Amino acid sequence: MTTQPRFNPKEQDALLSEAVHQLKTPLSAMKLRIDLIMEDEETMERHGENLDSVAGLVDRMQRMINDLLEYARLEAGMEIEQRTCDLRRILNAEMVLFDGLAQESGVTLHVAIDEGPLTVRGDEARLQQVFNNLIENAIKYNQSGGEVWVTLRLQGGQIRFDVKDTGMGIPEVDLPRVFDRFYRARNSARKRGSGLGLAIVRIIVERHGGEVWAVSTPGQGSTFSVTLPALRNGGGVSGLDSGEATDALDDALQDSDDDSDDAQDEEA
Helix, strand or coil, rough: CCCCCCHHHHHHHHHHHHHHHHHHHHHHHHHHHHHHHHHHHHHHHHHHHHHHHHHHHHEEEEEEEHHHHHHHHCCCCCCCCCCCHHHHHHHHHHHHHHHHHHHCCEEEEEEEEECCCEEEEEEEEHHHHEEEEHHHHHHCCCCCEEEEEEEEECCCCCEEEEEEEEECCCCCCCCCCCCCCCCCCCCCCCCCCCCCCCHHHHHHHHHCEEEEEEEECCEEEEEEEEEEEEECCCCCEEEEECHHHHHHHHHHHHHHHHHHHHHHHHCC
16 A cells, blocks of 8 residues: 655645645636626626625635735745834724724624823734734624624733624634634634634734733633733723723723633633
């Protein structure tokens, strides 16, 4: 019996990267042709529903391809820029974009951001990805009428970012693996994703010298937390919406901290 040769991890990543590159071009061509066809009003009247469905599938495949490429680059040690980044400005810009998504999803969004300097040394585009991924997940995989609390604050010599949702939560057995590539929790509604979003978040945060973790209670929701080394100190907490929302956010994050401490006690 012959044994098939096995690829080592570097060869596997190289093969994956090459396959993704080869898929990117035909997918882009498909998207262009579909867009051109959809410009014809008569065709859209007859086949609009089918074309919308196909266009959605192509968009989904393109997002998966982009995630695969991003993950492969980061795993290969892609250089992370080292510049002064104002996390308050980055997060404020993201929240403007997510207001619309929250309204469409029937989710109430609460935001509180520290007033003091919230600067780190790093890659602005990559840090924006971290905010984007965690907030989008909290909104999209929540329930109608649910809530999402977002906070950015100074904590000692670190800047801490938390996103708490009222979604389905994550089973305890799955929680240690949610940041693994291609892993999905068994109760997850994220069946249409690439399975790489949280893995990309983990790599970006770790490449910036930070930490990321999650605590969750099935049926009640999850909190994803990130800490990054602060470049400067400062400030107290100021809500961007109402003071009532800020109080609720503080309570929610206190619950998250308590859950995290309990989990660490169990591990000890």
